[in-house]
Amino acid sequence: MKEYLPLLIVGAIIGTISTILIIAYAAIKDKKESMGFERNIKDVELLKRLLRYAKPYWKSFILVAVVMIVSISYSIVSPLLVANIEGIVKSGFELADVFWRVGLYAGILVVSLVCTYIQSVVLQKTGQKIVSQLREDTFKHIESLSHGQLSQIPIGKLVTRVTYDTNAISMMFTNLLVNLVQNCFVILGVLIAMLCVNYMLTLMVLCFVPFIVLFTVIFRKFSRKAYRKIKNCTTDINTYLSENLSGMKITQIFNREQRKIEEFSEKNEKLYKAQRSQLLVFSIFRPLVYLLNISSVLCLFFLGCKGYLDNIEFLGQIVSSEVIVAFYMFISRFFNPIQSLAEQFHRLQSAFASAEKIFTILDIEPDVADEADAIELEEVKGDIEFKNVWFAYNEGEWILKDVSFCVKANDTVAFVGSTGSGKTTILSLLCRNYDIQQGEILLDGINIRHIKIDCLRRHFGQMLQDVFLFSGTIRSNITLRDEFDDDKILEACKYVNADKFIGQLTNGLDEEVRERGNNFSAGQRQLLSFARTVIHRPEIMILDEATANIDTETEILIQDSLHKMMNVGTMLIVAHRLSTIQHADKILVLSNGQIIEQGNHHELLTNKGRYYELYNLQYSKEQMKTGN
Ligand SMILES: Nc1ncnc2c1ncn2[C@@H]1O[C@H](COP(=O)(O)OP(=O)(O)O)[C@@H](O)[C@H]1O
Numbered sequence: 001m002k003e004y005l006p007l008l009i010v011g012a013i014i015g016t017i018s019t020i021l022i023i024a025y026a027a028i029k030d031k032k033e034s035m036g037f038e039r040n041i042k043d044v045e046l047l048k049r050l051l052r053y054a055k056p057y058w059k060s061f062i063l064v065a066v067v068m069i070v071s072i073s074y075s076i077v078s079p080l081l082v083a084n085i086e087g088i089v090k091s092g093f094e095l096a097d098v099f100w101r102v103g104l105y106a107g108i109l110v111v112s113l114v115c116t117y118i119q120s121v122v123l124q125k126t127g128q129k130i131v132s133q134l135r136e137d138t139f140k141h142i143e144s145l146s147h148g149q150l151s152q153i154p155i156g157k158l159v160t161r162v163t164y165d166t167n168a169i170s171m172m173f174t175n176l177l178v179n180l181v182q183n184c185f186v187i188l189g190v191l192i193a194m195l196c197v198n199y200m201l202t203l204m205v206l207c208f209v210p211f212i213v214l215f216t217v218i219f220r221k222f223s224r225k226a227y228r229k230i231k232n233c234t235t236d237i238n239t240y241l242s243e244n245l246s247g248m249k250i251t252q253i254f255n256r257e258q259r260k261i262e263e264f265s266e267k268n269e270k271l272y273k274a275q276r277s278q279l280l281v282f283s284i285f286r287p288l289v290y291l292l293n294i295s296s297v298l299c300l301f302f303l304g305c306k307g308y309l310d311n312i313e314f315l316g317q318i319v320s321s322e323v324i325v326a327f328y329m330f331i332s333r334f335f336n337p338i339q340s341l342a343e344q345f346h347r348l349q350s351a352f353a354s355a356e357k358i359f360t361i362l363d364i365e366p367d368v369a370d371e372a373d374a375i376e377l378e379e380v381k382g383d384i385e386f387k388n389v390w391f392a393y394n395e396g397e398w399i400l401k402d403v404s405f406c407v408k409a410n411d412t413v414a415f416v417g418s419t420g421s422g423k424t425t426i427l428s429l430l431c432r433n434y435d436i437q438q439g440e441i442l443l444d445g446i447n448i449r450h451i452k453i454d455c456l457r458r459h460f461g462q463m464l465q466d467v468f469l470f471s472g473t474i475r476s477n478i479t480l481r482d483e484f485d486d487d488k489i490l491e492a493c494k495y496v497n498a499d500k501f502i503g504q505l506t507n508g509l510d511e512e513v514r515e516r517g518n519n520f521s522a523g524q525r526q527l528l529s530f531a532r533t534v535i536h537r538p539e540i541m542i543l544d545e546a547t548a549n550i551d552t553e554t555e556i557l558i559q560d561s562l563h564k565m566m567n568v569g570t571m572l573i574v575a576h577r578l579s580t581i582q583h584a585d586k587i588l589v590l591s592n593g594q595i596i597e598q599g600n601h602h603e604l605l606t607n608k609g610r611y612y613e614l615y616n617l618q619y620s621k622e623q624m625k626t627g628n
């Protein structure tokens with residue numbers, strides 16, 4: 001009994017550690033459920049959907065599989081070669097023989113290295129292609145969502161999906177899946193080789209396997225928990241960042257920097273702690289597996305050397321030094337892939353979690369979509385009719401109540417009313433940014449739901465309240481990537497009076513536009529949006545006029561270009577200066593989502609209703625301004 005004391009000590013240590021871990025595992029059970037994280041899409045389903053993306057590249061994966069089998073052979077054959085050293089010694093030491101063996105060993109090593117290289121190059125390429133496709137699909141899908149759906153998802157979350165989550169999936173294709181398969185093969189191969197060399201010692205090594213499995217199961221639970229935390233914290237920080245970076249100017253204006261810094265450090269601290277707890281999990285797991293590795297080597301040497309030195313049989317088989325060397329090498333080749341397997345399963349889980357998040361976005365059905373039999377409209381006259389339209393952004397809170405009006409082709413119709421009365425809403429319904437709940441909107445007598453959305457929007461030119469310029473140049477912002485020659489662009493600019501300020505820029509049309517056009521004034525942005533609309537020659541123009549931040553000079557330019565644009569086609573306009581719309585063919589006065597008056601300027605003035613009040617209010621204000 002005393003003889004086997006070292007073995008007993010090793011067994012006791014491993015047993016104690018296992019017990020502690022099992023207790024910890026049982027203790028943490030309740031907490032996990034309270035996290036309320038349940039995957040909605042099953043792993044099999046996720047894998048199927050991911051593999052669909054990999055399908056076009058099946059040839060590359062077959063190549064990788066072939067190369068992989070070759071590279072695995074190194075792990076299995078090399079210990080056998082080294083162990084054979086005893087054979088050389090016994091059969092009379094010949095230098096040529098040694099060289100031959102070293103050469104063979106080096107040859108196998110080189111082939112295996114080359115294979116590993118080919119494998120990783122092919123995989124990286126394929127993986128990147130797959131993920132770039134996924135990224136593109138996600139972006140395309142986000143584009144197809146309606147305004148209502150988009151406003152429900154924070155931008156930071158979408159950015160995280162397109163960047164961070166696709167990256168996690170890229171990892172899966174570039175090394176996870178292949179490593180998983182490769183490790184399984186290595187484990188199997190090494191096991192078979194060990195069995196062939198000495199099945200008794202193999203059994204000894206196998207005694208440690210249940211402990212590895214146990215540790216892995218426990219480890220997975222802890223690491224999964226830590227990982228979820230990291231993921232949630234990352235999304236949280238991204239969402240916070242994207243909102244606060246765009247609102248940084250407001251933060252500075254209102255002196256809220258300190259408060260924001262505190263909020264940010266709180267989130268940052270949370271992410272740090274989550275990362276740390278994951279590291280902690282890994283830092284416990286890795287040494288534990290290593291402990292098993294070392295223990296089995298100890299047992300090997302103890303049992304093996306004992307058997308060899310005493311020249312007795314160990315459990316029926318004679319153990320030679322050759323066998324011990326081979327096993328020493330086999331053991332690390334056996335334990336390393338097992339340890340990696342556990343970590344790779346963990347990463348696979350995280351890739352699945354990312355995949356689930358991406359597919360959840362991809363599964364959102366766009367709520368404004370083409371009907372199956374939607375038609376194309378080549379020519380549009382520009383007749384518009386609202387028939388008893390009811391609309392609510394949120395169910396039950398009606399913003400438009402039974403709105404009906406018509407607009408004849410080439411007419412100019414203006415919407416007037418206090419803030420929040422529903423003017424912008426009416427304009428955005430026309431292009432189906434949202435779908436209405438009741439009633440009909442007709443374009444040339446056709447319900448706009450029966451017209452393909454991209455076709456519908458092609459006939460509308462929208463100039464919205466907050467002009468959005470993309471980073472790029474003035475040219476790219478006017479043409480929006482369509483092809484126009486410079487004469488056409490300049491003609492459009494001239495038409496809307498934007499030519500003067502563009503002419504003063506050092507680079508003219510090639511002047512850089514920074515993010516959101518923040519290097520241009522509000523008036524200049526407005527004029528650029530006019531030019532952008534006019535150049536695309538839409539049959540119907542929609543203009544939601546911005547009032548703030550415009551100097552008198554620019555305002556005169558804008559008024560003038562507005563008058564010109566009214567001749568281009570049908571025009572629907574929200575104007576805050578009533579003088580702009582005096583010549584409109586029809587003026588609709590809105591209040592609380594209902595049309596309360598309509599008619600032209602003179603009719604409405606003689607009516608002495610709401611329009612008359614508004615007009616007098618503005619008129620007297622202007623007189624006060626000019627001092628008359
Ligand atoms: N995206 C939205 N989600 C929910 N409610 C909205 C949204 N946009 C506007 N509203 C609400 O609809 C009403 C009408 O808004 P809007 O059409 O922008 O008014 P106007 O352009 O006449 O000032 C307002 O009460 C506003 O709060």
Ligand SMILES: [Mg+2]
Pocket residue numbers: 423424425465544
């Ligand atoms: Mg508005």
